[in-house]
Amino acid sequence: MLSIKNLTASINGTPVLKGIDLEIKAGExxxxxxxNGSGKSTLGKVLVGHPSYEVxxxxxxxxxxxxxxxxxxxxxxAGLFMGFQHxxxxxxxxxxxxxxxxxxxxxxxxxxxxxxxxxxxxFIREKIKLxxxxxxxxDRSLNEGFSGGEKKRNEILQMAVLEPKLxxxxxxxxxxxxxxxxxxxxxxxxLMRPERAxxxxxxxxxxxxxxxxxxxxxxxxxxxxxxxxPELAVELEERGYDWVLEEAAAGGSR
Amino acid sequence: MNSTFTGVTSQEYKYGFVTDIEAxxxxxxxxxxxxxxISAKKGEPDWLLDFxxxxxxxxLTMTEPDWAKVAYPKPDFQKIVxxxxxxxxxxxxxxxxxxxxxxxxxxxxxxxPLNEQAALAGVAVDVVFDSVSVTTTYKEKLKAVGIIFxxxxxxxxxxxxxxxxxxxxxxxYSDNFYAALNSAVFTDGSFVFIPKGVACPMDLSTYFRINxxxxxxxxxxxxxxEEGASVSYLEGCTAPQFDTNQLHAxxxxxxxxxxxxxxxxxxxxxxxxxxxxxxxxxxxxxxxGLCKGRASHISWTQVETGSAITWKxxxxxxxxxxxxxxxxxxALTNHKQQADTGTKMVHIGRNTxxxxxxxxxxxxxxxNSYRGLVKVQPKxxxxxxxxxxxxxxxxxxxxxxxxxxxxxQNRSARVxxxxxxxxxxxxxxxxxxxxxxxxxxxxxxIINGFCKDVFRELPMEFAVEATKLLSLKLEGSVG
Numbered sequence: 243m244l245s246i247k248n249l250t251a252s253i254n255g256t257p258v259l260k261g262i263d264l265e266i267k268a269g270e271x272x273x274x275x276x277x278n279g280s281g282k283s284t285l286g287k288v289l290v291g292h293p294s295y296e297v298x299x300x301x302x303x304x305x306x307x308x309x310x311x312x313x314x315x316x317x318x319x320a321g322l323f324m325g326f327q328h329x330x331x332x333x334x335x336x337x338x339x340x341x342x343x344x345x346x347x348x349x350x351x352x353x354x355x356x357x358x359x360x361x362x363x364x365f366i367r368e369k370i371k372l373x374x375x376x377x378x379x380x381d382r383s384l385n386e387g388f389s390g391g392e393k394k395r396n397e398i399l400q401m402a403v404l405e406p407k408l409x410x411x412x413x414x415x416x417x418x419x420x421x422x423x424x425x426x427x428x429x430x431x432x433l434m435r436p437e438r439a440x441x442x443x444x445x446x447x448x449x450x451x452x453x454x455x456x457x458x459x460x461x462x463x464x465x466x467x468x469x470x471x472p473e474l475a476v477e478l479e480e481r482g483y484d485w486v487l488e489e490a491a492a493g494g495s496r
Numbered sequence: 497m498n499s500t501f502t503g504v505t506s507q508e509y510k511y512g513f514v515t516d517i518e519a520x521x522x523x524x525x526x527x528x529x530x531x532x533x534i535s536a537k538k539g540e541p542d543w544l545l546d547f548x549x550x551x552x553x554x555x556l557t558m559t560e561p562d563w564a565k566v567a568y569p570k571p572d573f574q575k576i577v578x579x580x581x582x583x584x585x586x587x588x589x590x591x592x593x594x595x596x597x598x599x600x601x602x603x604x605x606x607x608x609p610l611n612e613q614a615a616l617a618g619v620a621v622d623v624v625f626d627s628v629s630v631t632t633t634y635k636e637k638l639k640a641v642g643i644i645f646x647x648x649x650x651x652x653x654x655x656x657x658x659x660x661x662x663x664x665x666x667x668x669y670s671d672n673f674y675a676a677l678n679s680a681v682f683t684d685g686s687f688v689f690i691p692k693g694v695a696c697p698m699d700l701s702t703y704f705r706i707n708x709x710x711x712x713x714x715x716x717x718x719x720x721x722e723e724g725a726s727v728s729y730l731e732g733c734t735a736p737q738f739d740t741n742q743l744h745a746x747x748x749x750x751x752x753x754x755x756x757x758x759x760x761x762x763x764x765x766x767x768x769x770x771x772x773x774x775x776x777x778x779x780x781x782x783x784x785g786l787c788k789g790r791a792s793h794i795s796w797t798q799v800e801t802g803s804a805i806t807w808k809x810x811x812x813x814x815x816x817x818x819x820x821x822x823x824x825x826x827a828l829t830n831h832k833q834q835a836d837t838g839t840k841m842v843h844i845g846r847n848t849x850x851x852x853x854x855x856x857x858x859x860x861x862x863x864n865s866y867r868g869l870v871k872v873q874p875k876x877x878x879x880x881x882x883x884x885x886x887x888x889x890x891x892x893x894x895x896x897x898x899x900x901x902x903x904x905q906n907r908s909a910r911v912x913x914x915x916x917x918x919x920x921x922x923x924x925x926x927x928x929x930x931x932x933x934x935x936x937x938x939x940x941x942i943i944n945g946f947c948k949d950v951f952r953e954l955p956m957e958f959a960v961e962a963t964k965l966l967s968l969k970l971e972g973s974v975g
């Protein structure tokens with residue numbers, strides 16, 4: 243589904259990704275972990291098309307198409323989703339109107355029927371149950387005055403509305419208490435399908451107790467230093483990141 | 497990112513056509529003779545000619561103000577045509593059938609609701625084409641409840657006592673440079689009189705359009721609402737596209753007596769010049785409302801999207817006890833446009849209240865300033881004001897400024913001021929795009945959200961127009 247080959251990228255001329263290789267197939271859950279400032283959030287931003295980052299080399303295909311040929315909104319309608327670490331606030335734009343426009347843009351792209359406000363109201367009232375969100379949040383301005391946890395709930399609600407093929411979840415656990423983390427983790431699991439995939443970016447392994455990856459990668463200094471199965475997450479929980487960095491330094495640059 | 501926003505600038509001006517109608521004009525330039533010519537042409541009484549001449553003589557002693565945050569070549573007042581009337585078969589039209597077909601096509605292009613659709617929409621339109629009012633619809637219906645809605649010239653002829661009583665009572669001819677100029681040379685405009693206890697049964701609407709290349713438009717609007725009367729007045733403005741600058745110096749005076757209410761809404765889309773700042777309207781307007789009576793209420797709502805230069809401060813003088821003044825404004829600037837706009841709320845009476853909501857949006861290389869004065873005079877016991885001034889920047893090369901002036905001379909007054917500046921930045925835009933929403937629609941949605949508090953004050957059909965207009969102004973090859 244997603245194939246990343248020797249991807250390099252920079253911001254303001256400074257290299258931040260220095261050769262990333264990653265294959266994600268349908269049905270898989272991958273976790274990218276790493277210390278702060280390792281470039282793991284950068285990878286997500288580059289994939290969705292953040293304009294501050296410049297792709298300097300390598301290639302990425304999504305469902306066989308060159309990802310970088312597509313505008314960010316086209317990537318989204320093709321099924322690429324990112325749950326942001328810090329969702330922005332937009333005063334005056336109602337959450338429900340935003341969700342409906344996003345839904346209808348995707349429906350239009352896929353040749354499905356768009357939903358009018360009343361139809362969408364029925365649709366969204368079902369969806370909010372999945373993330374245990376109160377209905378009042380639909381009428382409020384998009385993310386405005388939402389707590390950290392409410393913003394994350396809203397991100398997963400958007401994922402539920404758009405049903406992406408590949409969802410990148412950037413630090414879903416930041417700003418969440420344990421109960422909320424479990425609710426949203428369960429919601430993500432329920433949205434998972436054999437034809438879909440997940441890329442979970444996280445600093446702390448705790449979220450991986452709910453969303454269980456088959457593949458865990460440690461990213462640091464703009465490179466993937468180590469890839470292994472779920473046992474790697476457990477080891478990182480016990481031993482921290484330093485040993486992986488030391489091991490990589492001893493074994494050469496890759 | 498810059499490239500994402502430069503495309504925003506490529507909006508073509510939709511109303512940039514010139515109507516070819518023979519105009520009856522005076523030679524360019526200003527002198528007492530020109531003023532006498534205008535006055536004679538309009539068959540005015542002596543007191544009005546006197547008013548004009550006093551204004552002109554005062555104007556000669558004044559200099560153009562330069563405190564606003566706008567830079568422009570000062571107009572050469574001797575090159576402006578001060579009178580330009582479309583030549584007609586008859587001086588007055590009895591019905592729409594008599595109106596020059598070319599003129600009617602112009603209005604159709606403008607979307608002015610002059611025909612049956614206007615009837616359905618319930619809008620009475622007083623159209624000012626250059627300087628002479630062409631037709632006034634609905635006059636009869638309004639007349640039945642005692643409302644006068646006519647061109648200013650007609651009001652001078654038919655209701656001289658009313659005009660004489662209120663003209664210059666809110667904006668004296670000596671008020672400021674442009675108001676003095678307008679008082680000397682105004683050619684036409686609108687007059688509204690709502691008698692005691694009458695609620696105007698429909699929104700009244702005037703469409704202004706500047707057609708003649710070198711002509712200045714100096715219209716004069718006077719609205720009087722007597723005790724307990726109420727009216728909602730809409731003003732729409734467009735101008736054709738020329739590469740020279742045209743001057744627009746209007747004066748609007750509103751008078752509200754005891755418990756009267758006047759709501760004045762403007763959607764201004766004068767030609768703003770091209771993307772390099774060539775041409776466009778210089779819009780130097782004095783708008784002021786006097787809440788003369790107890791518990792009177794004046795509300796200004798403006799959506800300013802056009803003009804090369806905007807210099808405009810619709811204000812309220814809150815003289816009557818318990819009177820209320822409101823100012824809701826959206827000012828959008830793009831390309832090389834410059835706007836310095838805001839309001840003045842002068843609290844004189846007791847327990848007077850004012851609300852100011854200003855939303856400035858700057859894109860391209862434009863400059864957008866809010867300038868507002870809240871003044872509480874010593875006797876304004878219990879006066880209250882709330883001001884909120886928000887600015888939004890699109891791109892890296894525009895600017896936004898806020899100049900709030902607060903003068904409080906009564907201890908019991910409460911004045912609150914809030915201001916924010918935000919940017920439609922990369923992160924916001926990416927968030928929308930990441931949800932599958934194209935950049936242009938994203939900008940439009942963000943802007944409309946930003947302006948919501950103002951748009952909800954507009955009458956329904958104006959709100960729809962304003963929303964479209966903002967999107968249009970920011971449309972282009974985003975992305």
